[in-house]
Amino acid sequence: GEDVEQSLFLSVREGDSSVINCTYTDSSSTYLYWYKQEPGAGLQLLTYIFSNMDMKQDQRLTVLLNKKDKHLSLRIADTQTGDSAIYFCAERDAGNKLTFGGGTRVLVKP
Amino acid sequence: DVKVTQSSRYLVKRTGEKVFLECVQDMDHENMFWYRQDPGLGLRLIYFSYDVKMKEKGDIPEGYSVSREKKERFSLILESASTNQTSMYLCASSPSSAPRNEQFFGPGTRLTVL
Numbered sequence: 001g002e003d004v005e006q007s008l009f010l011s012v013r014e015g016d017s018s019v020i021n022c023t024y025t026d027s028s029s030t031y032l033y034w035y036k037q038e039p040g041a042g043l044q045l046l047t048y049i050f051s052n053m054d055m056k057q058d059q060r061l062t063v064l065l066n067k068k069d070k071h072l073s074l075r076i077a078d079t080q081t082g083d084s085a086i087y088f089c090a091e092r093d094a095g096n097k098l099t100f101g102g103g104t105r106v107l108v109k110p
Numbered sequence: 111d112v113k114v115t116q117s118s119r120y121l122v123k124r125t126g127e128k129v130f131l132e133c134v135q136d137m138d139h140e141n142m143f144w145y146r147q148d149p150g151l152g153l154r155l156i157y158f159s160y161d162v163k164m165k166e167k168g169d170i171p172e173g174y175s176v177s178r179e180k181k182e183r184f185s186l187i188l189e190s191a192s193t194n195q196t197s198m199y200l201c202a203s204s205p206s207s208a209p210r211n212e213q214f215f216g217p218g219t220r221l222t223v224l
Contacts, residue, residue, distance in 0.1 A: 008150060033212075042114070042200055042215030043153075088152060098213065100145075100153040 002026040004091055006101035013109050018076040020104045022089035025070060029091040032065060034074045037086045037103070046087075047074070084108045113137070114216035116201055122222045129188040131219050133201030140206040142184035143213065144168075144176060147198040159184055160206070191223045 003025045012018045024032070029051050035043040049056045049063045049072075056063045062075040072089055086103040093099070117132035135142065141160050145153040145168075155168030157176040165176050173195060177185045184203075188195055198220050202213040 004152070006152075035215075040217070042217045043202075043213075044215070045212050048212070090153075097155070102150050102152040 002091065002093065002099045004089060004099050004101035006087075006089060006104045008102065009105050009107070011107045011109060012079050014079060014081060016079055018074075018079045018083065018106055018108075020074045020076075020087050020089075020106065022072040022074075022101050023070055024072065024089075024091045024099075024101075026091055026093050026099070027070070028094045030094060031092040032063075032072050033090040033092070033098070034061075034063065035088040035090060035100075037088065039085075043088060079106075079108050081108050081110060114201060114203055114214050116199075116216040116219050118219050119217065120220050120222075122224065123188075123191050124224050125192060127188075127191050127223075129191050129221065129223075131186040131188075131199055131201075131221070133184045133186070133203075133216055134182055135184075135203040135214070136182065137203060137205070137214065138181065139203035139214075140181075141204045141213075142178065143202040143204075144174075144184065144186045145200045145202065146170070147200055147218070153200060156186065191221075193223050195221065196223045197221060 005023045033048045034046045037043045060077045064073045088103045090098045090100045114135045143158040144156045159165045159178040175187045200218045201216040204213045
């Protein structure tokens with residue numbers, strides 16, 4: 001079946017940029033998503049990108065998609081302590097099913 | 111404001127018990143989903159439903175069943191709970207018509223089976 005991989009952990013200093021990477025295997029992906037999960041809470045959609053786009057920017061968030069390499073990244077500019085959370089990438093296939101990565105725990109140090 | 115609620119935040123049950131996890135959404139969404147979340151494994155889809163009384167198996171349906179008698183309510187049932195079903199359970203809903211098919215998540219139920 002489809003597979004989505006992420007690194008487990010990222011540590012970054014407040015004010016620096018964070019980059020979270022994700023790879024996926026499904027070539028029929030239509031949308032790719034980034035979700036954020038804060039402690040004790042459910043998942044919240046941060047941003048998404050349509051599979052025919054290369055880049056999407058939304059305030060401090062930049063999503064880059066390399067469809068050839070099946071590589072997705074999320075860059076958070078000027079990382080704040082409130083950005084500490086688990087970030088999940090997910091891909092949606094042609095049948096509208098979402099497959100999630102294992103999540104990257106981001107720790108922002110003051 | 112969009113809302114998905116789950117009946118319990120924390121639940122402790124014994125092996126062999128029948129367990130019901132309830133999820134309610136107030137957005138009139140057609141699609142509803144049950145996932146379990148385990149460290150390092152991300153979210154894995156157990157079952158989903160795209161209409162009342164309709165259900166489809168996800169990636170890990172074994173040991174679970176679901177019920178969708180009303181559009182707003184989707185229940186996950188563990189017929190005979192086992193210790194390997196200790197996990198965080200997340201419910202989500204999404205509309206069929208939205209182009210990006212965003213899923214809205216509840217806060218989760220942390221189930222411990224002793």
